[in-house]
Amino acid sequence: MSAPKFPPQPNDATSNTPQSSGSVESDQTKDRPVAKGITRRGFLKGAGVAAAGTALLEGAQVFTREAAAATRGEHDGVKELGPGAVPVTLSINGKEQTIQLEPRTTLADALRVHMGLTGTKVVCDRGSCSGCTVLLDNMPVNSCMTLAVDAIGHKVTTIEGLSSAAHPEEMHPVQAAFVKHDAMQCGFCTPGMVMACSALLKKNPHPTEDDVRQATAGNLCRCGTYPRIFAATLDAAGVSGKESIRNA
Numbered sequence: 008m009s010a011p012k013f014p015p016q017p018n019d020a021t022s023n024t025p026q027s028s029g030s031v032e033s034d035q036t037k038d039r040p041v042a043k044g045i046t047r048r049g050f051l052k053g054a055g056v057a058a059a060g061t062a063l064l065e066g067a068q069v070f071t072r073e074a075a076a077a078t079r080g081e082h083d084g085v086k087e088l089g090p091g092a093v094p095v096t097l098s099i100n101g102k103e104q105t106i107q108l109e110p111r112t113t114l115a116d117a118l119r120v121h122m123g124l125t126g127t128k129v130v131c132d133r134g135s136c137s138g139c140t141v142l143l144d145n146m147p148v149n150s151c152m153t154l155a156v157d158a159i160g161h162k163v164t165t166i167e168g169l170s171s172a173a174h175p176e177e178m179h180p181v182q183a184a185f186v187k188h189d190a191m192q193c194g195f196c197t198p199g200m201v202m203a204c205s206a207l208l209k210k211n212p213h214p215t216e217d218d219v220r221q222a223t224a225g226n227l228c229r230c231g232t233y234p235r236i237f238a239a240t241l242d243a244a245g246v247s248g249k250e251s252i253r254n255a
C-alpha cells in the first residue's frame with residue numbers, strides 16, 4: 008500500500024478537497040479549446056485588446072476633430088473670439104457700425120467709450136440699479152451686464168436714438184413728459200428710467216400706475232423722484248399725470 012500524498016492532489020480519490028462541479032470551473036475547463044487553435048483564455052485576451060484598440064482609435068479621431076475645430080476657432084459649433092480686439096458689427100439706433108472690440112467688452116463700455124454715446128450712464132456697474140438700461144430688440148436690458156458681442160444681430164436703442172428717425176430733434180413723448188413733470192434731480196438714473204418707461208408704453212400704451220411701478224421696479228433713483236416719474240409716464244400715455252400719484 009502506497010503512502011498518501013501530501014498535500015492532497017485535486018484528482019486524488021483519497022483527497023477531501025472539494026472537486027470542481029457545476030458552475031465552478033477548473034483550470035482545465037478554463038483552458039479548454041473553444042475552437043480549433045483558440046483557447047477560451049486566449050479568446051478573452053484578444054477581445055480585450057481589440058476593445059482597447061477600438062477605444063484608442065475613437066479617442067484619436069475625437070482628438071483630431073477637436074484639433075481641427077480649434078484651428079478654425081470653433082468648439083461644439085461655437086466660434087471663439089479674442090482675447091484680442093476683433094471687428095464687431097452692431098446695430099445702434101438704426102445704423103450698423105463696425106468697431107474693434109475685445110470680446111470681454113460690455114455693451115455699456117462699447118457705447119460710451121468706443122462710440123461716444125455717453126447718454127447711457129454706468130452707475131453701479133454690477134447689474135443692481137438699471138441706470139445703464141438700453142433696449143435690445145425693444146426689451147430693456149442692463150448694458151453693464153451685457154457683452155457687446157451678445158448684441159450682434161440685435162437692434163440696440165439708446166437714449167440718443169429714442170426720438171423718431173423722422174424728427175430726431177424732437178424729444179420722445181416720455182422725455183418731454185419727464186421735463187414737464189420735472190421728474191429728475193441729479194439725473195443719473197434718468198436715461199435708464201426713460202428707456203424702461205418708453206419700452207413699457209411700446210408694449211402697453213395704456214398702463215396703470217401699477218404697470219409703471221412694475222416696469223421700473225429694477226430702476227433705482229437715489230434722489231427719490233419716483234412719484235414724478237410715474238406721473239410723467241402716465242401723462243405720456245395720455246392716461247393721467249396729475250399729482251394724484253400715491254406715495255412711492
Ligand code: FES
Nearest residue numbers: 130131132137151
Ligand atoms: S450701472 Fe448697470 S445696472 Fe447699475
Ligand code: FES
Nearest residue numbers: 192196228229230
Ligand atoms: S434723479 Fe438722482 S438718482 Fe434719480
